[in-house]
Amino acid sequence: MTNTFIMRAAREIRKHHLAYLFIAVPVVSSIVFLLIPMLTSLWWSFNDYSGLQPAKFIGLQNYIKLLTDDTIFLHALRNTTLFVLMGMSIGPTLGLITAIMLNQNIRLRTIFRTAYFLPVMTSMVVVATVWMMLYNQNGLFNTVLTNLGLGTVGWLSDPKWTLVSIVLASIWQGFGFETVVYLAALQDIPKELYEAAMIDGASAWQRFWTVTLPGLRSVVLFVYVYGIIGSYQVFDQVFVMTSGGPVYSSTSIVYYLYTRFQNLRLGYSSAIAYILFVILVLFSYLQMRLSRERE
Amino acid sequence: MLKKRITLLMLVTLLAGAILSACGGAPAGGGKTTITVWDYYGEATPVKPLIEGFQQENPDIEIKYEALDWDTTLEKLNVVLSGGTPPDVVTVDMTWIPKFASLGAFSDLKPLSGSQLNGVPWDQAYTPGALEAITFNDQIIAALYDFDVYALYYRADLFEQKGIQVPTNWDELLAAAQQLAESDKYLYEFDADTFHGSQWIYENGGTLLNADNTEAAFNSAEAVQAIEFNKSLLDAGVAINWTTDQGERIQGVKDGRVAMFSDGPYYMGIMKSAAPEMTGMWRVAVHPYSKGPGSYLGGTGLAIPSGAKHQEAAWKFVEYAMRVENQIGVYTYAGAAPALKAALESPDVNVADPYFGNQQAFAVFLEATNTAHHFPYVRVWSDIDEIFTNAMQEIALGQKTVQQALDDAATSVNEALSQ
Amino acid sequence: MITRRKTSLLLQRGTLYLALVVSSILMIVPFYWAVITSLKLEGFVYSNPPQWWPNPLTFFHYVEITTKLSFLRYFSNSLFVAGSITLAHVFFDTLAAYAFAKLRFPGRDRIFFIMLLGLMVPFQVNLIPMYRIMSSLRWLDTYAALIVPQLTSIFGIFLMRQYIQSIPDELLDAARIDGCNEFNVFRRVILPLAIPGIATLVIFIFMGAWSDFLWPRLVTSSNNMFTLQVGLAQLQMKNTSNITQIMAGTVTTALPMILVYLLMQRRFIEGITAGAVKG
Secondary structure (H helix, E strand, O other): OHHHHHHHHHHHHHHOHHHHHHOHHHHHHHHHHHHHHHHHHHHHOOEEOOOOOOOEEOOOHHHHHHHHOOHHHHHHHHHHHHHHHHHHHHHHHHHHHHHHHHHOOOOOHHHHHHHHHHHHHOOHHHHHHHHHHHHOOOOHHHHHHHHOOOOOOOOOOOHHHHHHHHHHHHHHHHHHHHHHHHHHHHHHOOHHHHHHHHHOOOOHHHHHHHHHHHHOHHHHHHHHHHHHHHHOOOOHHHHHHHOOOOOOOOOOHHHHHHHHHHOOOHHHHHHHHHHHHHHHHHHHHHHHHHHHHHO | OHHHHHHHHHHHHHHHHHHHHHHHOOOOOOOOEEEEEEEOOOOOOOOOOHHHHHHHHOOOEEEEEEEOOHHHHHHHHHHHHOOOOOOOEEEEEHHHHHHHHOOOOEOOHHHHHOOEEOOEEHHHHOOHHHHHHOEEOOEEOOEEEEEEEOEEEEEHHHHHHHOOOOOOEHHHHHHHHHHHOEOOEOEEEEOOOHHHHHHHHHHOOOOOEOOOOOOEOOOOHHHHHHHHHHHHHHHOOOEEEOOHHHOOHHHHHHHOOEEEEEEOOHHHHHHHHHOHHHOOOEEEEOOOEOOOOOEEEEEEEEEOEOOOOOHHHHHHHHHHHOOHHHHHHHHHHHOOEEOOHHHHOOOOOOOOEHHHOOEOHHHHHHHHHOOEEOOOOOOOHHHHHHHHHHHHHHHHOOOOOHHHHHHHHHHHHHHHHHO | OHHHHHHHHHHHHHHHHHHHHHHHHHHHHHHHHHHHHHOOOHHHOOOOOOOOOOOOOOOHHHHHHHHOOOHHHHHHHHHHHHHHHHHHHHHHHHHHHHHHHHOOOOOHHHHHHHHHHHHHOOHHHOHHHHHHHHHHOOOOOOHHHHHHHHOOOHHHHHHHHHHHHOOOHHHHHHHHHOOOOHHHHHHHHHHHHOHHHHHHHHHHHHHHHHHOOHHHHHHOOOHHHOOHHHHHHHHHHOOOOOHHHHHHHHHHHHHHHHHHHHHOHHHHHHHHHHHHHHO
């Protein structure tokens, strides 16, 4: 029985050998650099493992501690969720507004579009470094505020402001992407729909609600889910600008993961990674359901 | 045609990459042992100048030298000790010792050295305090290379100008700070971290943990009183809370925001290289205290990871670095304080320093070591450090009272210690 | 009546342009500030009132970072690593995408779907085990560790598959009838027609590889192996460096990607919108 199966498999492989060859590198790469590491860290998450000494199996203890007894992790969860909420409510909105502006028949559209999109081209490390300078106690922002008589802000030292500061820098870097995406989608909306609405006597606001927004539905879903998944993994800005502080006011999930790793708690940090994984899977699943409903 | 050329280009680049990458990790050829040395000193390093002389004396050993910085070295050690190729010799901050030594990351230097450091028994080569700092579970896990202890740096020119005496106790410190401060200039630097917080606690007769390292002691009455006084400087408006968005402290030194701060001997070197225009304006003194002088004791050690490939060759380099003449180099190159007793007592190190107005600055730090304490060597020290630093930040931000912050921190620390 | 409509329209247009101009200027301010700070002398960086144009103007910091520090080396490392990764992706992703899109073989759709699941895995899950793998292969601190784990990605395969699916089968059949084996079909028919998709892929992959920070930082430890992002972060963390130097390093790190964008703007925008709007 197995003989014929193996013989049949071998025949199929030989028949389609080129196809299998073509996908060989990606498949092997996925196994070696994706599957194996994933399984390894999943195993670690059930252990107390320092990396220097043998692992000790402890079952679900890491997960239980994280979800019930770790105030810093809860801070990280809260901070990251706030970061996502703030970023995703402002960023795409700015993107939409600027896209609508650019969609009006204007000259020099490329130049304006470049101004919005250029930050997207710079890495997070560059963005964080530049904004750190702007946020310095004696930096440009505070100097301008003082000259306006508004006093100074502890952008990176006042726990009330640290998360906001990171959000601002991140929005600056990212919303240009949404501008471009929305602009293309806007240009895809047939002009006739607008003309028909105008003939019906719809105001600009009504035209926006009945023609523009529905026309953007597919893009909007993509923008939000892609944005949420990416934002949940925020790290670079936290690492460069605040190191998660002060008093954990800007610690993100991935940053906390990183610090546990620095403290030689590999099992614990793997558990954090898997909790994050579950959160992201939930959002991806949500996207699939919502986009299927649309169809 | 174009397609063909592109394909060719692709393959050539990939091939080149493969060859280059193979070259990237190739070991040295023929008969020589190559040891890797990681150095976090930076530009003014005393380690790099040793290489040439060492290689001349030891033609069968080649040194692969890598200059990292403090943060990167810690990070790399974390990763490399837990599953990589560790370096053969690495500069380690003594505050990293509790974490790594308790996990057996460093080799015991006693057998490697035959219990002697350049012909001198270990306990004669170092002061008792220094020897105690490098001993863990009866093993010597690093050779103390430079020591770090905190003293007061102050703007002597401003003191003279305003007729201020050098403070010796806390009340005098407060008075001096009040005379010195001018709105947001010429302030005492407040640092919300364990290095500085512990100093204040020690100066009032307190400790961080209890005698057998099983419980937190930094919320005792003396400790709370100490931190409260420290905080009072902030409240009185004569101190500046140095946070990350203030930039580098050297900026504060140069533009006058900071006129007094507490730090170690290595900072002398930094001031000389980054603020040469301030020659003669600064002096150092023992940091004012309440019950007795106190400071944290740390420094840099040369350690050999237990997973390193070439233990004996690595030891040879460490021993070479610990020769008296090379230890003196720690001062002349980096402006830091050599740990070897013989070097400490040498006239080359105890010089009158023109930058500090011809003061024998170094002697001040030396004196401070007599009353300095290294951080407790417990496995969870990193966690304790983090918890205590967090409490200091809460205090600085006014989020909690000193007693409350330290009590909460003590609870967390006790939990960590009991695991 | 007509003039009122005209003035209201003019007002509308005017406000629109004003909003565009003001917001664009605000967006550029951080860039502008970074550049002029890199050209200032240290003492003028945090002056009040702020110095909107460097006086005196100096290129000294750029000289510093290329001579005293190894920014030239970091630059060539970034270029080599990002370039190699991009070329590898173009080759392997397109090839695999062709197989998934146009060839029929057992398990094709199932394998593709499973690989697609991999997109949802945050890379932090794999970070440390992957580091260990690099270590046991002795690839640490070599170009291999920077490049080999990133030769191909399911994202790239997915992208190219979209493009290739729209290539008419008749063209492929015609080539096969002419006697081409599959690899030649790929070379002669698919590659040329997929050039727009490849351009998009190149842009995304190069950008990602250029900006990558955490992985290169983890796997490299010698100075001569650092990429620009790692070198810049290091410069930022030394406590003896000054802000003017850091800004010079920042400009050097950001400039190449900005230039690439300015030169290939149209392709860029097309690529992003195609992916988002149609995908």
